[in-house]
Amino acid sequence: MTLSTKTKESIKTALAMAISYGIALSMDWDRPYWAGFAVAFVSLASVGQSLNKAALRMCGTLAAMVVSLTLVALFAQDRWAFMLGFSLVIGVCCYMMGGEKHQYFWQVTAFVSGIICVDGGTDPVNAFQTAVLRAQETGLGILVYSLITIFLWPGRSSGFDAAAVNMASLQHQLYKACFDLFCKQGDAQEISQLKDQTVLAKTDFDQLLNATQTENYEVWESRDAWQHYQSQVAELMEALERWRLSIVEAKGLVLPRLLPDLEAFDNELDGRFTLIEQTLAGHPPGRNPEPMELSYDEDAVVALGHFDRAAFAVIYAQMQRLERLSRSLLNAARGTRSEGGAVVSAVPSHRSRAVFLPDLDRLASTCRLLTVVWVAFLMLIYGGDIPGGFSFMTISVSLGLALVNMPQVPVSKLFKPVATGVAIGAVLYIFVMPQLSSFLGLGLLIFATTFAICYLYAAPQQKLGRAFGLSMFIVIIGVSNHQTYSFLSVATTTMIFPLLFLVISITAYFPFDFRPEQTSLRLLRRFFRSGEHLISTVGGSSSDRATRLERWRMAFHAREVATLPAKLGTWLPHIDTGRLSGTTAEQLQALVARMQALNNRLQQLFEGRDGPQAEFLMRELREEFKIWRQGIQDVFQNLSENQVVDEGQALRARLDRFTGRLEMHIKKSLDMSTEQQLSEQEAVNFYLLLGVCQGVSEALVDCADSIDAIDWAGWREERF
Incomplete structure (x- = not known):
């Protein structure tokens, strides 16, 4: 038996x-x-x-x-x-x-x-x-x-190899689903399910890696390579999510027409993901991945409106990052199977000095x-x-x-x-x-x-x-x-x-209230308060010129914004929505997802804001960006204090008015510019910054829509 x-x-x-x-x-x-x-x-x-x-x-x-x-x-x-x-x-x-x-x-x-x-x-x-x-x-x-x-x-832990292959397979499927979405053929529900499955698979892989290092000598010898592969997997998951968000926000663009080499790009990345699966399954490593330059139709891009060009610039940057990360991931997978676990990295990693937060x-x-x-x-x-x-x-x-x-x-x-x-x-x-x-x-x-x-x-x-x-x-x-x-x-x-x-x-009530409803409200307030602080630094001192205290505060609030959506997600299942009229589990899940999307956009904003920009263009548009920043700050402040804000339609109307005004000023400024004033790289950086700002606005409006749909009065009632 x-x-x-x-x-x-x-x-x-x-x-x-x-x-x-x-x-x-x-x-x-x-x-x-x-x-x-x-x-x-x-x-x-x-x-x-x-x-x-x-x-x-x-x-x-x-x-x-x-x-x-x-x-x-x-x-x-x-x-x-x-x-x-x-x-x-x-x-x-x-x-x-x-x-x-x-x-x-x-x-x-x-x-x-x-x-x-x-x-x-x-x-x-x-x-x-x-x-x-x-x-x-x-x-x-x-x-x-x-x-x-x-x-x-x-x-x-005999399932370690199978867990590694399963995670690679799910990431491959997630890439294909996002690519189908890029081509206007994808299913958002399928992507959501694949995301959840990939997160669970990565959790399982992380646990098994920790255990297998102890009981398997070969894995122990290659532990540096496996840990490098583990970090590359996390980066790729983040890059795929950012790419998906950028595609969703570029609703009016027919993106495949702008990229003549799209099919070759897809075939290359698809082949890399297949090689990763085969390598982890124990097959001999295949060809070395070569860098691939993704070209675009310059005439078609120039013909776009400024905000469409900005949206395309963000998507294009994400696709270039996907190309680099997929190449690095394949090299990392090959490193786990090489003798001694040699780590081969295609993307240099920069470790910042640890600061207590x-x-x-x-x-x-x-x-x-x-x-x-x-x-x-x-x-x-x-x-x-x-x-x-x-x-x-x-x-x-x-x-x-x-x-x-x-x-x-x-x-x-x-x-x-x-x-x-x-x-x-x-x-x-x-x-x-x-x-x-x-x-x-x-x-x-x-x-x-x-x-x-x-x-x-x-x-x-x-x-x-x-x-x-x-x-x-x-x-x-x-x-x-x-x-x-x-x-x-x-x-x-x-x-x-x-x-x-x-x-x-x-x-449970003193010195801090640990009831799920009150804790969730506290986490929401902290998320939007930290977002308000981060937005207030846009246009100020760059990270290189900021004081040590300013850098510490920025790092603290950035960490808050990055971690609070996941923390909120652990509390929401414990909320009894039956006692809260006007609140459903689906609404709470949507709120967490949109907070995570807003976090991704804020991270992109601070990653790209210090790139070289055309001084004359930023000088001409300084007042417009100041108005945008103040408007976004006001929304963050209202959400952090009362979870109350204008209706989503009103916010979108304000955003559309600002967009129209800003596009007119951009056109006027560019018409007055010369080639000496605006280099090609500065133009790319400007449109990237513009696209990320637009993404922050859209993500914040989506967040406000989710918050506006929930009746918060019942959350503030005292219960014992």
Whole structure:
């Protein structure tokens, strides 16, 4: 009989749990449940993923040892200084958990610091022993689970090559769909579906690459080439999206007529994408890609109106970028299959010096965690007999960290998994464990219960239930060599959670409101406020002449505009649209998509604004661009303050009037110009800038249309 993957993974976790308990008890180690915690939180689907997580957990435990013992040594006699130092440690860890790298390391460091600091702070004489024991038992759980996953049904990341080929195939299909749209034959719905599939495929590829580097020596040797390929894939996805947006905005142009070499261009890029798929599938690398110059019909382009020429200039620039990126991507794919993983790049990459840019959402989550911990601490100091004593504070750190990882989930979602784990553990602790007389019976009990919880909560979206179910089971049964049984112990542990849930519920409103509706409004306001600041810098100092503070502010607001649409997208599914009249899920999805389009246009504006421009032309049109900038700023300001703006038709009418006026001034200025005043490159740069400005206006009007379609009054109502 063939066992399912779910059954195999449940058996592996249950077996590792039972063996870890057996070894810890045979060594007469205190608190063997720490080894059980390591098994519960390390188990993942593949060997590479599990080993990565195991390494991060071990490193986090060792880091927590050093930090915690330092705090105990420095502040053992001053509880307030000790708490301030402890708050600084878990605050830094909490903030770093929201980053892109080593999130689990920071989570474990904070969690283990809570255990060692609380235990060591109340008993500084035994603090070192507590820290060493915690490291020993964590290492035991990691070692046992790692060995079992290696030798028993090893779940290798065998789908890595298939995931890479699938992602390349989807990008190929997305390119073809965008090209069909370019030729006025595409389907917007098909492109939207392919975009979603490509994003999911890239997420899967990124996860498998991280895991496969650990378990596959060849991939490890070529890791630089794979990471280069990974970055090129992300750039190509962005370029395809910008190209699509440019095509959609150029509604009145018959674009294929302007490009006589379009068929050859398409055949070349189509061939490159095919070669990428074949290379990743293991076929011998084909021909080296040669640069291709895409020509256009100069007479037909000159005959266009100025704004049509600007739209064409943007599209043409995007197609040239696609040519460069597809060539670079093919070279990167060839590099992953070459000996030693040599990286061949056709597009030079420029790394800017890293600058610290605070993430306001991560800071808010950090404040929430610190509020939970400090309220728990003050309740212990001034509240009399709190159930669980200092365990109350330790568990508050654990639950607070869980909320940092999933701030969108309401506290009520924690009730069921916690209650399930407590109920199972209590029944076994009171009625079954007193009947056991040897580890054989206890081991079978631990194995069966762990298997049941892992099997019932095997789906990825049930990670929360699995983690809390296993945690509560481990805490309630409290296995030790000198086992005692007391109903009071179960009741005391159970009483901890209503108090903690009360504290956590309060922090959903204070110091920041974490309800989905209020958080979404806050993210919207920040997005448009940052957009307003970015637009206000257009026409000012270039990035080279700006002060360090101005560059930092621009980088901060650019990062806000780039990341907030995705953050908003994670909150909107948790909004109950049934209680909000005049709001549908489709409207919210459209709003996020249009915010992302506006972000793309703003990025293009700031990438191209510092190109060399004809001074006389910019001088003649300075007043017109100033009027445009002020009008766009006003719209951003209205949206950031009230989510209220003129109707979309009124905005479009204003945009059309401005466009007509500006086109007349451009024609007049160009008629007065000479060849010496306007070089070919300056003309191209001017039309690119003009096209991007028009794109920003169109994207902002689309955003305003989406906002105008939603009734925001219900969002601002107070609910408890």
